[in-house]
Structure formats: C-alpha cells, structure tokens
Amino acid sequence: MGPMNLFTLQMGAVALAFASASAVAAPTVIEAKTFTFSNPDSNVADVLVSDTGGAATIRFSDFADSMAVMSSDADGNGYSGDVSFAARSGYLITGYSFSATFVGTLDAAVPPGGLAGAGSASNRGSVSLFASGDNTWSGNSNRQVNLLNGNDAFVFSSGNTMLKEMTMSLNGSMTVFAMPATWTTPDGVLRSQDSFAGLTLLNPTLTVYTSAVPEPETYAMLALGLAVIGLTRRTRRRLQDGAASV
Incomplete structure (x- = not known):
C-alpha cells in the first residue's frame, strides 16, 4: 500500500471516530456576558474563546469539523447550519466579524524522467454567511476558492447595527479531485503514483460586538x-x- 493510500485510510478512521463521538453531542448554548448564543444543530460543541470589553469571540468547532476534505481520489463535503444571538437586557448587538482561512494542497504526481502520463489535482470551496435581525436588517457575504495551493485568509464583517436579536446562516462546501500519474517504463512495465488534493477551513471564528444601552x-x-x-x-x-x- 502506497503512503498516500495509507494516509487516506488514516484520515478516514479519524473521520469515523469524530462521527461516532459527535453522534451523542448536545446542541451548543453559550451564555456570554451580554448575549446568549445557540446552535441547535451542532454535533461538535462550539467554544467561547474570549468575552471581554463588549466583544465575545466564538469558535465554530462544528463548522470546522465538517469543512475538511483530503483525498487521492475524489471526495467532497458540505455544511449548513443556523445559529442565533439574543442580547441581554440593557445591551444591543452593534456588529460582528467572522474570520477563517482556507488551506489548500495540490500535489499532482509526475512520472520520472519526463515521461508522459502526469496526474492531476484540483480543489474548490466556498463559504457564505447570511445574517438577519430585527428592524429588517440583513447582511450577506461569500468567499470562494479554486485550485488553491496555499492559504487564503478572509474576513466577513458588519457594523453600525442596533439589534436585540440576530440569526446567522453559515453554509460551506468543498470538493477535491485527484488522478494518479500513469506511465510505461522503457522496459514496458506500467507504473502509477497517486496524486493528492486537500482543502480545509481553519479556525472559523465569530466576534460579536455589543454595547450597553440605557x-x-x-x-x-x-x-x-x-x-x-x-x-x-x-x-x-x-x-x-x-x-x-x-
């Protein structure tokens, strides 16, 4: 078994372990100082990272867990979830900032000695965020990557809001495709080597800003x-x- 196939099997075992552990996880409810956060459909608990000075940061662990695909063949995954925020009495939600980083890997195998039969590798991903609140307020952002071999950091943000309640819909999708290199040696032996493609969304976090009101x-x-x-x-x-x- 080649090293890339072994790596794929190992990643599959990790994914199964996460699936087994998350099947019994409870929905996430976070009581921040100035608001209550709820993710009713989470399988992996989201985490309150910090909560100081009218700014509370939440790491979307459930989202990150779903947005990772690596394969020497073809694979894909997606995520769709709705979360909500309710400001405590005496406070209003004044804005938010969502940040994350796409990390892509493309490793197309190449036959030795310049022989014909190179492999291929590709990836594609997208993240969208739609937010809405009272007073008919809404905001929409989207980020897409294609053939990414490296990092792509991005930020969605919105300010100047005065909301008692806010709902947010997060959606993401990832696909990867890889074909092995195949070639024939000068002595007539058919050889092959796996290509590899991967795409991951690292550290998706949301900072919610609030302000006290009389x-x-x-x-x-x-x-x-x-x-x-x-x-x-x-x-x-x-x-x-x-x-x-x-």
Missing part, C-alpha cells in the same frame, strides 16, 4: 434631568434680566 427608566431620568436644567436656566435668566432693569 433602560427606559434611565431615559426617563435623563429627560427629567434635562427638563430641570432647562427650567433652572430660564429662571436664572429671568432673575438676571430683572436685576439688570432695576
């Missing part, structure tokens, strides 16, 4: 305070005008 009682107190200040200024002005006319 409660209705605070607005009432502020309005009352402004009214008192206005009344005081008008009274002071009348007294000054009266003194000046004496």
